[in-house]
Amino acid sequence: MSAKVIDGKAFAGKLRAKIASHVARLRDETGVVPGLAVVLVGEDAASQVYVRNKGIQTVAVGMASYEHKLPAEASESQLLALIADLNADRSVHGILVQLPLPAHIDAGAVINAIDPRKDVDGFHVTNVGLLATGQRSMVPCTPLGCLMMLRDHFGSLRGRTAVVVGRSNIVGKPMAQLLLRDDCSVTIVHRHSLGMAEICRRADILVTAVGQPEMFDASYVKPGAVVIDVGINRIERDGRSKLVGDVNFADVANIAGAITPVPGGVGPMTIACLLANTLTAYCRAHDLPEPDGLAV
Ligand SMILES: NC(=O)C1=CN([C@@H]2O[C@H](COP(=O)(O)OP(=O)(O)OC[C@H]3O[C@@H](n4cnc5c(N)ncnc54)[C@H](OP(=O)(O)O)[C@@H]3O)[C@@H](O)[C@H]2O)C=CC1
Numbered sequence: 272m273s274a275k276v277i278d279g280k281a282f283a284g285k286l287r288a289k290i291a292s293h294v295a296r297l298r299d300e301t302g303v304v305p306g307l308a309v310v311l312v313g314e315d316a317a318s319q320v321y322v323r324n325k326g327i328q329t330v331a332v333g334m335a336s337y338e339h340k341l342p343a344e345a346s347e348s349q350l351l352a353l354i355a356d357l358n359a360d361r362s363v364h365g366i367l368v369q370l371p372l373p374a375h376i377d378a379g380a381v382i383n384a385i386d387p388r389k390d391v392d393g394f395h396v397t398n399v400g401l402l403a404t405g406q407r408s409m410v411p412c413t414p415l416g417c418l419m420m421l422r423d424h425f426g427s428l429r430g431r432t433a434v435v436v437g438r439s440n441i442v443g444k445p446m447a448q449l450l451l452r453d454d455c456s457v458t459i460v461h462r463h464s465l466g467m468a469e470i471c472r473r474a475d476i477l478v479t480a481v482g483q484p485e486m487f488d489a490s491y492v493k494p495g496a497v498v499i500d501v502g503i504n505r506i507e508r509d510g511r512s513k514l515v516g517d518v519n520f521a522d523v524a525n526i527a528g529a530i531t532p533v534p535g536g537v538g539p540m541t542i543a544c545l546l547a548n549t550l551t552a553y554c555r556a557h558d559l560p561e562p563d564g565l566a567v
Pocket residue numbers: 413436437438439440441442443460461462463480481482483501502503504537538539541
């Protein structure tokens with residue numbers, strides 16, 4: 272193996288420590304702590320684990336965590352009423368509605384009911400538009416975390432060729448917007464792309480966000496490229512349940528210049544960036560200067 276392993280877990284730990292010190296200072300200055308509300312509808316096991324982790328990490332940086340759990344049968348109007356309450360609540364600076372939502376609820380309608388200033392996921396159409404037009408916005412956590420690791424690795428991203436695999440609203444599209452904003456030449460590929468391996472092999476920066484276990488082997492990777500593996504896939508191997516990314520790590524690590532592991536790469540950065548966004552939303556709500564290095 273020759274690639275540098277980008278330690279997202281350690282990076283996230285440093286980011287959380289920085290956030291915690293700002294939260295402590297701001298609490299002393301203003302008497303108010305940032306508050307993050309997480310809404311979970313239904314009993315999805317993976318979602319419950321994520322929500323619990325978010326709550327623990329929120330409290331660990333000194334913020335207030337508010338968890339709202341609704342039954343799977345909850346109606347859309349019940350959820351919209353809860354969002355309206357959270358929008359009006361001055362102790363809540365960030366609101367996250369855990370996705371996916373049950374099929375009978377229109378996720379788009381729920382997301383767009385969140386006050387865009389409290390939309391710490393950056394999924395509201397207003398934030399999507401602000402990002403696309405280069406204005407100040409809330410930026411989706413996963414792409415934000417990927418960008419922080421890339422900037423840390425490269426310094427400047429200017430002029431580099433980036434390929435993003437996947438075009439979802441939560442990862443692929445905002446990732447491409449951020450790379451474009453940092454002056455990369457950006458290509459997005461997806462299920463219908465022809466000659467995908469060849470396109471990927473042109474990338475200095477390859478971001479994989481498809482949800483296909485270990486799909487990307489060395490044949491997709493230019494020697495020395497930086498590979499950011501967003502995929503989180505639970506598989507059975509040797510009779511055991513295991514998390515793997517979209518990238519075949521052992522194979523790609525022989526050819527890439529640097530690579531993020533799964534677990535321990537993008538995932539921990541996503542949660543740290545959720546806290547960063549909550550602190551950003553708090554500073555904006557209280558008209559306080561935003562600490563460096565939290566937003567982009
Ligand atoms: N680490 C983290 O913090 C996070 C990780 N994730 C993980 O990232 C992955 C992607 O998530 P998300 O974007 O929400 O997923 P979606 O299912 O919404 O999107 C997947 C995208 O990948 C494309 N795709 C799927 N299969 C292929 C293929 N064989 N070849 C080319 N393109 C393909 C799809 O193309 P098309 O549009 O044509 O259907 C789609 O654009 C998942 O594994 C998810 O668990 C997600 C969020 C946060």
